Amino acid sequence: xxxxxxxxxxxSDSILHRLDAxxxxxxxxxxxxxxxxxxxxxxxxxxxIFAFALVLISKVPFLKVLRSVRMIMxxxxxxxxxxxxxxxxxxxxxxxxxxxxxxxxxxxxxxxxSHMALRIFCLxxxxxxxxxxxxxxxLTDAIERAFSPLKLxxxxxxxxxxxxxxxxxxxxTLMEETGKIINAQKARGAEFESRNIFKKAKAMxxxxxxxxxxxxxxxxxxxxxxxxxxxxxxxxxxxxxxMRYRLKDLIALLVVVAIFFAVLVFRYxxxxxxxxxxxxxxxxxGSSDLPxxxxx
Amino acid sequence: MSIIIKNxxxxxxPKSIFEKVALKNINLQIENGDFxxxxxxxxxxKSTLINHLNALTRIQKGSGExxxxxxxxxQKKLDFRRLRSEVGMVFQYPEYQLFDETVAKDxxxxxxxxxxxxxxxxxxxxxxxxxxxxxxxxxxxxxPFEISGGQKRRAAIAGVLAMRPKILIxxxxxxxxxxxxxxxxxxxxxxxxxxxxxxxxxxxxxxxEIARVxxxxxxxxxxxxxxxxxxxxxxxEREILKKYNISMPQATLLANELADKGFEIDRGxxxxxxxxxxxxxxxxxxxxxxxxxxNL
Numbered sequence: 001x002x003x004x005x006x007x008x009x010x011x012s013d014s015i016l017h018r019l020d021a022x023x024x025x026x027x028x029x030x031x032x033x034x035x036x037x038x039x040x041x042x043x044x045x046x047x048x049i050f051a052f053a054l055v056l057i058s059k060v061p062f063l064k065v066l067r068s069v070r071m072i073m074x075x076x077x078x079x080x081x082x083x084x085x086x087x088x089x090x091x092x093x094x095x096x097x098x099x100x101x102x103x104x105x106x107x108x109x110x111x112x113x114s115h116m117a118l119r120i121f122c123l124x125x126x127x128x129x130x131x132x133x134x135x136x137x138x139l140t141d142a143i144e145r146a147f148s149p150l151k152l153x154x155x156x157x158x159x160x161x162x163x164x165x166x167x168x169x170x171x172x173t174l175m176e177e178t179g180k181i182i183n184a185q186k187a188r189g190a191e192f193e194s195r196n197i198f199k200k201a202k203a204m205x206x207x208x209x210x211x212x213x214x215x216x217x218x219x220x221x222x223x224x225x226x227x228x229x230x231x232x233x234x235x236x237x238x239x240x241x242x243m244r245y246r247l248k249d250l251i252a253l254l255v256v257v258a259i260f261f262a263v264l265v266f267r268y269x270x271x272x273x274x275x276x277x278x279x280x281x282x283x284x285x286g287s288s289d290l291p292x293x294x295x296x
Numbered sequence: 297m298s299i300i301i302k303n304x305x306x307x308x309x310p311k312s313i314f315e316k317v318a319l320k321n322i323n324l325q326i327e328n329g330d331f332x333x334x335x336x337x338x339x340x341x342k343s344t345l346i347n348h349l350n351a352l353t354r355i356q357k358g359s360g361e362x363x364x365x366x367x368x369x370x371q372k373k374l375d376f377r378r379l380r381s382e383v384g385m386v387f388q389y390p391e392y393q394l395f396d397e398t399v400a401k402d403x404x405x406x407x408x409x410x411x412x413x414x415x416x417x418x419x420x421x422x423x424x425x426x427x428x429x430x431x432x433x434x435x436x437x438x439x440p441f442e443i444s445g446g447q448k449r450r451a452a453i454a455g456v457l458a459m460r461p462k463i464l465i466x467x468x469x470x471x472x473x474x475x476x477x478x479x480x481x482x483x484x485x486x487x488x489x490x491x492x493x494x495x496x497x498x499x500x501x502x503x504x505e506i507a508r509v510x511x512x513x514x515x516x517x518x519x520x521x522x523x524x525x526x527x528x529x530x531x532x533e534r535e536i537l538k539k540y541n542i543s544m545p546q547a548t549l550l551a552n553e554l555a556d557k558g559f560e561i562d563r564g565x566x567x568x569x570x571x572x573x574x575x576x577x578x579x580x581x582x583x584x585x586x587x588x589x590x591n592l
Contacts, residue, residue, distance in 0.1 A: 188406035
């Protein structure tokens with residue numbers, strides 16, 4: 001008996017797990033938007049502290065979260081290198097590499113590239129926190145709710161959500177089935193360990209065909225089962241799990257909105273705070289679009 | 297000795313939170329010519345055990361050894377082709393592994409994987425299809441997806457037999473069939489034992505079946521083999537049956553009921569025919585002896 005687990009959901013009873021899925025979806029959208037307004041190291045640092053605090057609160061093991069970020073590491077490094085190499089300097093900036101035509105690396109380029117890398121890191125951290133604390137079913141439910149205004153233009157929101165949740169539901173079943181079929185074919189001497197990619201693809205046929213056949217069989221069974229229970233789409237359909245916003249959802253929203261506001265203040269300095277003006281002129285508090293930092 | 301298992305243990309996901317011990321110190325000897333039954337409840341480790349016999353599950357380091365027909369399954373560079381032509385494996389619902397265009401091609405899949413020459417493959421396919429009671433000429437060019445359910449199962453079994461294994465392992469070969477289909481498949485297995493595979497290992501949940509065909513039955517419970525006995529002995533040991541929650545074959549149940557009512561009848565009868573014979577003889581006696589009153 002293998003423990004069937006898929007996706008990233010990490011079962012726990014933290015406050016993040018108990019938040020309404022729709023709210024979490026909204027918060028993640030806000031969070032993502034917010035990240036795009038950040039353009040200084042110090043604010044990125046603050047966001048990272050915030051995100052890590054959320055990880056602590058969510059009770060998801062740190063290593064698990066970092067592992068999901070690891071997948072995106074390659075993209076981060078790749079973008080960092082390309083941006084550093086090809087971003088031109090600001091007006092009046094002297095390249096670090098001197099008069100070389102290529103590569104011409106500018107300090108502002110490095111700052112810009114590292115901002116981008118940090119941005120991706122923060123994005124992945126926030127969104128994976130959503131999938132860690134929300135079951136796929138809750139998530140599809142929330143998406144259905146979130147997109148329900150599209151029903152007005154006859155977009156089949158309910159049907160799409162149903163397709164999604166059936167697909168998610170069947171992943172573990174199909175994985176188990178694949179394992180069984182692979183074993184059965186191996187017992188008949190099939191070899192899947194070939195290095196040659198064409199041979200490997202051909203070797204997969206005896207697995208894929210039975211898998212397709214059984215998927216169709218399953219689909220038909222499911223359709224019949226739904227039909228015989230008078231399923232007729234979203235019309236007049238009630239739910240087993242009613243979603244309700246609670247106080248904690250409101251508080252979470254307020255917290256995120258407040259942080260969003262603070263980020264905007266740091267970016268645009270609405271109230272002309274002197275310390276923000278000062279920060280903006282340093283390399284660690286300002287954006288990469290500034291004239292060459294005076295420190296170096 | 298055809299199969300020797302010594303101190304075999306197996307743990308799923310060792311050293312993680314999903315760790316689960318599936319087999320505990322299994323010792324078992326299956327002799328040439330045995331029809332070896334394995335019974336036990338779901339999760340008792342039956343499937344894990346038989347998957348070991350075909351090296352679909354490899355023996356974990358330092359947790360026992362298996363020797364089949366002189367092949368040591370603990371060796372790292374195991375000759376899978378040789379092993380799998382010695383040991384054939386029929387999984388539950390084997391018809392779900394059918395994939396090729398025609399029945400003949402599908403049945404020949406295993407034989408082709410053994411890299412035999414064409415003539416030999418063709419000959420073996422014919423032999424296997426006829427052995428499972430299908431009409432070769434009639435069925436060889438049909439698609440395995442358009443024949444009946446019973447034929448599919450036979451064709452799938454033929455696919456294993458085409459490798460001419462000396463040992464055949466079956467995991468609930470009669471699952472999901474009607475009583476008549478069950479009987480036919482069981483007769484087929486006995487026929488296979490006579491004509492091709494001298495040694496048979498069969499898992500079953502149906503006590504009537506296993507009692508009818510097996511000459512030895514192993515009872516598995518929570519990853520351990522608690523006893524190995526001939527069916528007559530096993531089903532007359534009420535202590536064991538009760539302790540491991542094993543039901544009796546119908547014939548044994550009836551024999552016990554009769555014995556409880558005071559009839560002199562062997563409590564270990566597992567075979568219908570034998571029971572009928574005993575009862576018929578008995579009623580012959582009753583006719584002569586008016587003192588016994590039949591009040592069942």
